[in-house]
Amino acid sequence: MDTALWIAAGLLAVVALSGGATKAFVAKERLARFPGGEWTGSAATGFVKGLGVLEILAAAGLILPAVAGVAPVLVPVTAACWVLLMIGAMITHVRYGGVSAVLLVNLFYLGLAVFVAAGRFGPHPFTA
Template identity: 40%
Template sequence: MGIAYWIVAALLAVFYLYAGGKKVLQSQERLRPMMGWVDRVPMPAVRLIGTLEILGAAGLILPPLTGIAPWLAVAAAIGLVLVQCGGIVLHVSRGEARLIGLNIALLVAAAAGAWLAAVRL
């Protein structure tokens, strides 16, 4: 189970560091071609989502790696599940149900990460 956790956690962490970093650092105009929803959500909320994604990525890796409060990996994975639930709701409310495939895949991966982290405890 340990190897499976690290594979899932590493993939999720890379994705969320990239996506969260873009949301935190880039302007609304630069985000718009990739994320049309940024026009509907205030930029402070977009920045908050990006910050939560970065913290979630760190929470998946750092606690188990250091051995300090490894239960935080479970909390981080659950937080990322909630982020994806919000993304699915946003896409469906915009009539973009066909775009939720990535959200569902990330939700499933984060849920698997939460389960794998809990089994490791």
Template identity: 45%
Template sequence: MNVALWIVTGLLAAVYLAGGVFKMAVPRAKIAAAGRSGRWVEDFGAGAVKAIGAVEVLAAVGLVLPAVLDIAPVFVPLAAVGLVLLMAGAAAVRARRREYGLVVVDAVYVLLAAFVVWGRLGPESFLN
């Protein structure tokens, strides 16, 4: 179970680190032009898109660094809770925009982050 949690955590961290850096570095108009998965930025200002990117980067760091350094590892499940909330919001935006195929992708991310929350607060808790 611990290995599965580390794999999922590592994958989530990599995806959110890359996505967050992308959102912070690339102009909003270029993200919107990137294809159907980037059109959500039309509903947000440039500052909000950058802020979402910053939250994703912080979540990616919070998923891995506290456990690796063994400094306040309770932040790992808290970062995962943050991702659950972030992706639930993303799914709501996509549903409002009638992008139902992407809602499914967002739901998968919610489930993966929820798995980390459950595992790190339950059977493989860092709090013991």
């Protein structure tokens, strides 16, 4: 089970890093042309860039605390925050594009985050 939790956290970290880097470093006008990125056209640039930076920090929070052995409780806390982020993402995608494949991808990421949070808060925490 520990291996499955590491794989799920690693996958979420890759998703967070790639999505965050895209939001932080790609112009929002270009992001608005991507499938699922329509919402960025009406969002403030600072909001989009700030969200990107938070996603990059989430990528670090899903892996580094456990690897470094410093405050490993931050891993499930970050996963729980990712659940909230995915709920917001799904609401936004429904508002801007209706039900689409992007919504299903967000639902998959939400499921992974619930798995990591529940597993690390519950029966498989990191031991100090």
